[in-house]
Amino acid sequence: xxxxxxxQMGESIVEGTLTKWLKKPGDHVERDEPLFEISTxxxxxxxxxxxxxxxREVLVEEGKTVGxxxxxARIEDGAGNGAVAPAKxxxxxxxxxAPTPAAPPPQAPAAPSPxxxxxxxxxxEPSGPLSPLVRKMARENHIDLGRVKxxxxxxxxxxxxxxxxxxxxxxxxxxxxxxxxVPAPVVAPPQPSTYVPPAASSPAKVxxxxxxxxxxxxxxxxxxxxxxxxxxxxxxxxxxxKVAKMRERHKADxxxxxxxxxxxxxxxxxxxxxxxxxxxxVNASIEGTNILYHNEINIGIAVALENGLxxxxxxxxxxxxxxGLQRAIVDLASxxxxxxxxxxxxxxxxxxxxxxxxFGSLVGTPIINQPQVAIMGVGAVTKEPVIIDDxxxxxxxxxxxxxxxxxxxDGALADQFTAKAKSxxxxxxxxxx
Amino acid sequence: MxxxxxxxxxxxCAWRDLGRVDYARAFEMQRELVELRKRGESxxxxxxxxxxxxxxxxxxxxxxxxxAHEDVLARAGVEFHHTDRGGDITYHGPGQIVGYPILDLRExxxxxxxxxxxxxxxxxxxxxxxxxxxxxxxxxxxxxxxGAKIAAIGVHISRxxxxxxxxxxxxxxxxxxxxxxxxGLVKPVTSMAALxxxxxxxxxxERLLEHFGRVFDxxxxxxxxxx
Numbered sequence: 215x216x217x218x219x220x221x222q223m224g225e226s227i228v229e230g231t232l233t234k235w236l237k238k239p240g241d242h243v244e245r246d247e248p249l250f251e252i253s254t255x256x257x258x259x260x261x262x263x264x265x266x267x268x269x270r271e272v273l274v275e276e277g278k279t280v281g282x283x284x285x286x287a288r289i290e291d292g293a294g295n296g297a298v299a300p301a302k303x304x305x306x307x308x309x310x311x312a313p314t315p316a317a318p319p320p321q322a323p324a325a326p327s328p329x330x331x332x333x334x335x336x337x338x339e340p341s342g343p344l345s346p347l348v349r350k351m352a353r354e355n356h357i358d359l360g361r362v363k364x365x366x367x368x369x370x371x372x373x374x375x376x377x378x379x380x381x382x383x384x385x386x387x388x389x390x391x392x393x394x395x396v397p398a399p400v401v402a403p404p405q406p407s408t409y410v411p412p413a414a415s416s417p418a419k420v421x422x423x424x425x426x427x428x429x430x431x432x433x434x435x436x437x438x439x440x441x442x443x444x445x446x447x448x449x450x451x452x453x454x455x456k457v458a459k460m461r462e463r464h465k466a467d468x469x470x471x472x473x474x475x476x477x478x479x480x481x482x483x484x485x486x487x488x489x490x491x492x493x494x495x496v497n498a499s500i501e502g503t504n505i506l507y508h509n510e511i512n513i514g515i516a517v518a519l520e521n522g523l524x525x526x527x528x529x530x531x532x533x534x535x536x537x538g539l540q541r542a543i544v545d546l547a548s549x550x551x552x553x554x555x556x557x558x559x560x561x562x563x564x565x566x567x568x569x570x571x572x573f574g575s576l577v578g579t580p581i582i583n584q585p586q587v588a589i590m591g592v593g594a595v596t597k598e599p600v601i602i603d604d605x606x607x608x609x610x611x612x613x614x615x616x617x618x619x620x621x622x623x624d625g626a627l628a629d630q631f632t633a634k635a636k637s638x639x640x641x642x643x644x645x646x647x
Numbered sequence: 648m649x650x651x652x653x654x655x656x657x658x659x660c661a662w663r664d665l666g667r668v669d670y671a672r673a674f675e676m677q678r679e680l681v682e683l684r685k686r687g688e689s690x691x692x693x694x695x696x697x698x699x700x701x702x703x704x705x706x707x708x709x710x711x712x713x714x715a716h717e718d719v720l721a722r723a724g725v726e727f728h729h730t731d732r733g734g735d736i737t738y739h740g741p742g743q744i745v746g747y748p749i750l751d752l753r754e755x756x757x758x759x760x761x762x763x764x765x766x767x768x769x770x771x772x773x774x775x776x777x778x779x780x781x782x783x784x785x786x787x788x789x790x791x792x793x794g795a796k797i798a799a800i801g802v803h804i805s806r807x808x809x810x811x812x813x814x815x816x817x818x819x820x821x822x823x824x825x826x827x828x829x830x831g832l833v834k835p836v837t838s839m840a841a842l843x844x845x846x847x848x849x850x851x852x853e854r855l856l857e858h859f860g861r862v863f864d865x866x867x868x869x870x871x872x873x874x
Contacts, residue, residue: 258733
């Protein structure tokens with residue numbers, strides 16, 4: 215089998231999007247025949263097959279973005295020399311995939327000779343891209359780049375890394391770098407600095423399961439967002455009594471007429487739209503040092519899935535009334551759950567709303583859906599005793615949270631925006647039916 | 648920094664300004680030139696054209712960025728093509744200089760990022776000759792002046808041979824951009840004329856060729872091996 219990898223298309227390029235497979239599994243390919251197309255930085259590139267044979271497995275689907283050197287497919291060689299992958303560490307170990315502790319089932323935990331651990335970190339080639347300079351330095355100094363730790367973007371090895379490595383290895387003892395083919399010594403005192411997850415030593419106490427692609431994407435996006443924006447959350451309390459009454463009055467009729475229930479969410483979306491119109495900067499995004507004001511109001515609605523989350527977008531939400539919004543929400547949510555959303559329908563959002571109230575939460579501090587600059591969280595609507603004109607009244611109340619990017623939006627504006635949405639809800643006047 | 652260009656003796660790049668050519672025809676020409684280039688039967692080439700009103704959608708483009716229905720475009724006399732370059736949607740038309748370099752990047756740098764940055768540099772340097780401050784707006788691709796996009800870039804590469812290229816607005820009628828969200832961006836577009844620079848097409852072409860030759864270290868020759 216020959217592994218086909220995402221090629222390195224340039225020094226500054228650490229990943230590529232696989233846009234199109236030109237062959238299907240089972241197809242025969244010639245060496246150098248175009249096999250797939252990738253897209254990086256406004257450049258589409260046809261990638262030729264590295265070997266002749268049969269395309270056995272396609273590991274990365276169209277539309278996915280993966281780091282360079284990621285294996286995207288496997289080709290079974292025509293000559294029938296399958297099985298052994300070329301240029302792989304000689305150690306007959308499980309392929310260096312994710313560190314799934316493929317520990318032979320229930321090993322006696324008393325005999326700590328961790329099997330997978332010794333073999334796993336044996337990279338033949340570092341995973342990041344390599345600049346010609348780094349390759350040259352490695353060649354000239356006979357450095358195995360697999361041993362050099364990359365500190366550049368995406369873990370790439372920089373000139374400084376190679377210099378640091380050289381300096382370190384030429385320093386005191388001639389011992390040319392730590393022995394890699396660790397024979398046995400790894401026992402009790404584990405590597406000093408690196409945190410060793412307990413997985414390997416106590417297999418009974420954890421169950422290891424690889425994250426789904428969606429989970430990985432969510433994880434990446436959330437951390438990226440936190441790293442990108444200066445998150446601040448402000449919370450306003452809205453009196454939803456008018457909306458609640460309106461909803462109460464039309465619920466049954468709405469259900470029988472349109473076959474869906476009328477929820478609070480379309481009212482909140484409507485209110486958010488009004489506020490976005492009044493404060494367009496909340497409907498913007500940041501690009502370098504420019505502010506992009508979006509002329510469309512496209513609202514992402516967070517939809518909880520069985521094992522994840524997706525944010526389909528109601529395009530031109532400002533052109534819809536409550537009925538239209540409710541219909542869009544029901545449609546997008548149901549298709550999100552049956553995984554039938556088109557890629558277009560999860561892109562292009564300019565603001566997002568997350569309705570954690572439907573799970574009983576009163577207040578939340580959502581994370582911004584990049585590259586947007588704000589997200590509104592809607593808490594549960596509950597009946598509360600409220601003081602109005604020094605009298606106690608029972609009102610339907612709800613907390614609206616607005617997480618905003620303080621790089622672009624200051625607190626005063628965020629509060630004006632939220633107050634506007636609150637005011638639309640509290641003074642609801644639009645007919646629903 | 649290590650640069651292949653420093654070591655390679657100056658190579659030739661044949662160029663020709665073909666004037667008005669429709670998109671499909673230019674696409675076909677590029678295809679043939681790319682095949683010739685791959686087989687080593689032609690040197691690097693640089694085609695310069697102008698298209699009639701045309702909107703093209705890249706492989707990764709979103710039809711949602713086409714704001715007018717295809718019928719509306721047809722009525723307005725605008726052609727619509729799906730194409731195989733990188734990037735989203737763009738408009739071509741009279742008053743725009745479209746450059747299609749057919750280069751074998753193995754003889755320059757095997758680096759698509761560096762290639763795109765170099766194309767941007769050619770445009771930025773040419774604009775500077777007219778007193779305009781073109782700039783990059785990372786992480787996007789293209790050239791901007793005063794916050795508005797003046798040149799778009801979209802490239803296709805097959806075995807390191809490039810096709811497609813860039814489109815620089817000289818006197819482009821910018822109202823045609825209303826039909827699209829250029830490259831999926833909600834950003835203004837501009838042209839040299841819109842910014843008050845009165846430049847003749849041939850003068851701009853001449854500046855582009857000069858800087859193209861310098862940036863890519865190519866000797867620009869007027870003999871295009873293509874009939």
